[in-house]
Amino acid sequence: MIAAKSVGKRFGSPENGLTAIESISIDIAEGEFVSLLGPSGCGKSTFLRCLAGLEQTTSGTLLIGGKPIDGPPDRLGMAFQRDALLDWLNVLDNVLLPADFRGERKRDYEPRARELLKMAGLSDFVNTYPRGLSGGMRQRVAMCRSLLLDPQLLLMDEPFGALDALTRDQLNIDLHRIWVQRRMTVIFVTHSISEAVFLSSRVVVFSPRPGKVIEDIPIDLPGDRKLAVRDTADFAKYARHVRGLFESMGLLHD
Amino acid sequence: MPFIGAAVFIGIWEAFCRIYQVQPVLLPAPSLIIEELAQSPLWFAQQAAYTLGITLAGFLAAAVFGGLFAVLITEWKILDRLLFPLFVALNSVPKVALAPLCIIWFGTGAEPKIAIAFLIAVFAVVIDTILGLRSVPPDTIDLARALRGSRWKVLTRIKIFCALPHLFAGLKVSMSLALVGAIVGEFVSSQRGLGYVILSAQGMFDTPRVFAAITILAVLGVLLIESVSVAERLALPWHHSAERPQGH
Helix, strand or coil: CEEEEEEEEEECCCCCCEEEEEEEEEEECCCCEEEEECCCCCCHHHHHHHHCCCCCCCEEEEEECCEECCCCCCCEEEECCCCCCCCCCCHHHHHHHHHHHCCCCHHHHHHHHHHHHHHCCCHHHCCCCHHHCCHHHHHHHHHHHHHCCCCCEEEEECCCCCCCHHHHHHHHHHHHHHHHHHCCEEEEEECCHHHHHHHCCEEEEECCCCECEEEEEECCCCCCCCHHHHHCHHHHHHHHHHHHHHHHCCCCCC | CHHHHHHHHHHHHHHHHHHCCCCCCCCCCHHHHHHHHHHCHHHHHHHHHHHHHHHHHHHHHHHHHHHHHHHHHHHCHHHHHHHHHHHHHHHHCCHHHHHHHHHHHHCCCCHHHHHHHHHHHHHHHHHHHHHHHCCCCHHHHHHHHHCCCCHHHHHHHHHHHHHHHHHHHHHHHHHHHHHHHHHHHHHHCCCCCHHHHHHHHHHCCCHHHHHHHHHHHHHHHHHHHHHHHHHHHHHCHHHHCCCCCCCC
């Protein structure tokens, strides 16, 4: 579905610019859950933004469905670190925003929006403004919004980065369940090792800037995961391996 | 609380005038001003209504045209570069100096006064609305682009709402400036309105009447600003919604 061949991205002028990513090559098949894992500022978000058509690559080729990206692709869902909810719309209208922006009638999508909100446990907050929600609830609303048009590709840029640990665990479980049910392709940017291993079918580890792929690790854990999977020996093995990569890059010291 | 401050101020003023027996032509006591107002309340009300009408007309014109101008300038870069420097240059001209011109162009009716009120009030609306339209958070811009919204949708669903708090800040300033503009207009040429009352009473050294008109102006100013605040609360319910519940 996604084919990246030595993709690079520079900001600014050739002599006085900043190389965010350098020569990234990954192939991602349909239905995979791929985490991009790396230290802050390593260019993983930049790569995601290139996939979303929000930035243009400066070298290499980046194809989605065999075609070069010339803008945000069709049937794209996107989630941001700060949930980007619109304060002046209530929860239901926030979830309906993708339909509205596409020029569809909101009424046609309302049942689906309500169903998604019900699944997220937010049925009682349909008419609430985002201001009245906690951080975790807001991020759930944002997740419902990104799922409204049943995306084929879901791009998530550290969506749970600003949440407390408990809320984050819960949203990890929710996201995993949704992915198991719908099997859309998910690209998930994070800097949490356990989050990446828990959620993904593949973890791609990035080096510090300029970002390069250090290792591409398939995660062979059970398909339908419970949180308890984090206590298993296999999970610990993957986490230890990734931590080892970070140590060898000089990013972690004991 | 604000009333206590005003009451103390008026009390000291009254006591000062009585103890030192200040001549009313220099500084009339508050009681004298109230007496003046009570003698011909209907006449004062008519003058105030005239000034209020001028102020509101100038303010509304400033709000509508200022808002539209801000949208045009932020939506089309070419208009921004063509018109904004001109606009700033025009604003640097003291508007009071344009008042006599308005008389030449619009005669001596209500129109020249509305024009002056508009000219003085419009700048604040334009500047604050432009600021607001450009205050969309980067994440929200990314969201809009990822959803492939048309420019019209982005403007009407996102930008305008981001601009509203700024717009209302501008409207409050522009409301008080519109009142200033109305009075300036009446100073230059008028047979009616509070500005005319002040000018004609001053000509006859009728200081209590001058103060009576100023008192009405002060009250009017407070009420007008307060009405913009009420409109703001009604228009932006999401700014004042419920407390955050606990949990996730």
